[in-house]
Amino acid sequence: MPSQPEPSPPESRQPDPQRRSERSRRAILDATLDLCAEHGYGPVTVEAIAARAGVSKKTIYRWWPSKGAVVLEALHEAADPVSGFPDTGDLRADLLTQMEALLRGLLGSPRFGRALIGLIADTHHNVELAHGLQTVLFQPRIDDGRARLAKAREAGQISPDADLDLAMELLYGPVYYRLLLHQGDLHGGTELESLVDHALRALAP
Amino acid sequence: MPSQPEPSPPESRQPDPQRRSERSRRAILDATLDLCAEHGYGPVTVEAIAARAGVSKKTIYRWWPSKGAVVLEALHEAADPVSGFPDTGDLRADLLTQMEALLRGLLGSPRFGRALIGLIADTHHNVELAHGLQTVLFQPRIDDGRARLAKAREAGQISPDADLDLAMELLYGPVYYRLLLHQGDLHGGTELESLVDHALRALAP
Amino acid sequence: MPSQPEPSPPESRQPDPQRRSERSRRAILDATLDLCAEHGYGPVTVEAIAARAGVSKKTIYRWWPSKGAVVLEALHEAADPVSGFPDTGDLRADLLTQMEALLRGLLGSPRFGRALIGLIADTHHNVELAHGLQTVLFQPRIDDGRARLAKAREAGQISPDADLDLAMELLYGPVYYRLLLHQGDLHGGTELESLVDHALRALAP
Amino acid sequence: MPSQPEPSPPESRQPDPQRRSERSRRAILDATLDLCAEHGYGPVTVEAIAARAGVSKKTIYRWWPSKGAVVLEALHEAADPVSGFPDTGDLRADLLTQMEALLRGLLGSPRFGRALIGLIADTHHNVELAHGLQTVLFQPRIDDGRARLAKAREAGQISPDADLDLAMELLYGPVYYRLLLHQGDLHGGTELESLVDHALRALAP
DNA sequence: CTATAACCGAGACGGTACGTCGTGTCTTGAT
DNA sequence: ATCAAGACACGACGTACCGTCTCGGTTATAG
Incomplete structure (x- = not known):
């Protein structure tokens, strides 16, 4: 997708080196789309995403400011x-x-x-x-x-x-x-x- | 509006006689649209609607099954x-x-x-x-x-x-x-x- | 019981003529003791007493100031x-x-x-x-x-x-x-x- | 007190590691006895205990199953x-x-x-x-x-x-x-x- | 080849809102 | 005027998530 030259996470705050675990990132995005497919956007919670992805809530909030940002990135990659x-x-x-x-x-x-x-x-x-x-x-x-x-x-x-x-x-x-x-x-x-x-x-x- | 032949409240459950307070109904619908205008749909809570309308939460849940149903009726009447x-x-x-x-x-x-x-x-x-x-x-x-x-x-x-x-x-x-x-x-x-x-x-x- | 010369309800407020329904009174006191026997004092509610006695809450509150007063009178009569x-x-x-x-x-x-x-x-x-x-x-x-x-x-x-x-x-x-x-x-x-x-x-x- | 060989919290459920905050525990037990002293047992609510202790209700329900259990532990420690x-x-x-x-x-x-x-x-x-x-x-x-x-x-x-x-x-x-x-x-x-x-x-x- | 500094899981925490229940007051209609 | 029925404002219930915050434990560069 040529018009998207910066595929790195656009919501990162200050923590972010490359120490980030790609494994967790993938699990989170996958879990997110799965849950959206099952229940729709509204009922999905950060808590549920973390549980499904086998990840702590802190890890989600470290890299994304909100549920919406996670969904956005997930949709972006999937699309x-x-x-x-x-x-x-x-x-x-x-x-x-x-x-x-x-x-x-x-x-x-x-x-x-x-x-x-x-x-x-x-x-x-x-x-x-x-x-x-x-x-x-x-x-x-x-x-x-x-x-x-x-x-x-x-x-x-x-x-x-x-x-x-x-x-x-x-x-x-x-x-x-x-x-x-x-x-x-x-x-x-x-x-x-x-x-x-x-x-x-x-x-x- | 001729294509709306059934103007009676579509969300009546079992409690409902005409004992219903029109005063409360109006206050609830008005408060609902006001709050939606101010904060958008998502952040509006039943609790806030009740508070703004000077009404108990119970009264809202007695006549509507969810926030969405209230908003729907409010939009219906307003439109x-x-x-x-x-x-x-x-x-x-x-x-x-x-x-x-x-x-x-x-x-x-x-x-x-x-x-x-x-x-x-x-x-x-x-x-x-x-x-x-x-x-x-x-x-x-x-x-x-x-x-x-x-x-x-x-x-x-x-x-x-x-x-x-x-x-x-x-x-x-x-x-x-x-x-x-x-x-x-x-x-x-x-x-x-x-x-x-x-x-x-x-x-x- | 000689030391209790005034068996009439001692909690009456202002309403009380003799228009009071003895039928309701009995039903209330009986329901009260039954419910206490079944669930204990704490869980018994005025609402439940009214329902069991086939009586409106208003009728209870007209003649007694609180659940405790009802229980007291019920115990008094029963004892x-x-x-x-x-x-x-x-x-x-x-x-x-x-x-x-x-x-x-x-x-x-x-x-x-x-x-x-x-x-x-x-x-x-x-x-x-x-x-x-x-x-x-x-x-x-x-x-x-x-x-x-x-x-x-x-x-x-x-x-x-x-x-x-x-x-x-x-x-x-x-x-x-x-x-x-x-x-x-x-x-x-x-x-x-x-x-x-x-x-x-x-x-x- | 020799006849109390098991001083560890008797109400632990399943959450309980030692991650528990002693600060909160103390505040809750103190607030509980204070409120009981002021208003008696009956009128005290979990909500009020939480507010007085500067603690969330969840924290109380995480460690005790009911108001009574909190009061019991508070009395136990105080006695x-x-x-x-x-x-x-x-x-x-x-x-x-x-x-x-x-x-x-x-x-x-x-x-x-x-x-x-x-x-x-x-x-x-x-x-x-x-x-x-x-x-x-x-x-x-x-x-x-x-x-x-x-x-x-x-x-x-x-x-x-x-x-x-x-x-x-x-x-x-x-x-x-x-x-x-x-x-x-x-x-x-x-x-x-x-x-x-x-x-x-x-x-x- | 440590050591030190981050991420990471786990999950407790102070909060806010949920949807339900009970209180005590009030209104309506019928008896 | 009492009564049954029950709507009402209020406030507490016990639960679910929020977003923040320790905790140890692993990594994975930087000394």
């Missing part, structure tokens, strides 16, 4: 391999590929969707967390998408004065709309094609 | 007068009016937006609450919107085989997208017109 | 028929009769003993209750005992300068000692005879 | 230094010394008497507590007393077939009788001498 915007030259196919991946990640796997919605909610009374979420998860993906569209614009595939932000909203809005309202009950891929087509129409030359 | 889909004959104008009202309610007033996002998150580990949210808040408004579009279809203003559900997603998706991602930083009404126009294009004959 | 000091002319036999009755009432029946010990404890932070307990339950019985001894003194059966108060303590002290320490495990009647004999020796001419 | 049966060779003097100490402890100081009577009452619906009270407080002192009498018996100071249990009851019964009935209004030392003399008479060769 990493999935992302990256494809570029085969065929814009419509690339958009479809990307949207399908997003839908699958967000709604198809409880590991992600249930964790994300709770994390977003926490964000509304925790500015550091909000900033982290924007920086680490959202903005890179938005940038990737806009970059792909911009490239298509330069290639003359879409109108030179197309509104890229509007296109992004038309594409991603309905996905999050479904995440919120239908709780993961995403209806088949056919509609996905409609979504993409309408977005493309908004960009047409 | 009630706002809603109802306009019907002036001019579809585009009506859509714009409605979307503006939604944006204002959801994003413009912290009383609503901050409460709603947390409520939705809670919904993901509480099926009763999820059902209530759908039934009380979401479905009636979706039904209103679809009904308005269906009427337009019968009037020949839009294509006879237009996909109304897709249109609803194109309209409302971006709004919730902004609620989640930008935390209420809604950019001006110009984009709203673009949104509506593209939705209309998806419905065009 | 009434038992008491009264026998006077057959044979002092030793009378003392034995009386002590046996006391032991049976206090320790042999959970209805009384368990209720009494808790009531006494309540007495230590409730002066009205303390006064009531002395007046209604203890003093009359102490007076009866002393009167019986005084009569024996006049009849020359015991020393003219015998210390009657000391005798009362030697007689009753061990009984309450057992109530407290052994929780009703009263050992046979043989010891009772020893107790009485030693008290009589303290009174001997 | 410890006082007790131990004197043995100067003069039985009558030793009995008087011991009885005076008991009376002073039980009735003369509200710290003890008020706490004890409520504790005993609780004992009647809590078997663990009853067992603890017998084991920790009562039996050791009874054993000490009986041992002193037994020694006197061996020394030929009292009858070889004297009933030691009866003597204990004649001595201690009246003391508890006064605790219950007169709420600490103990009348002077003269009567104490009478009590002891009559008990000795019951033991005379």
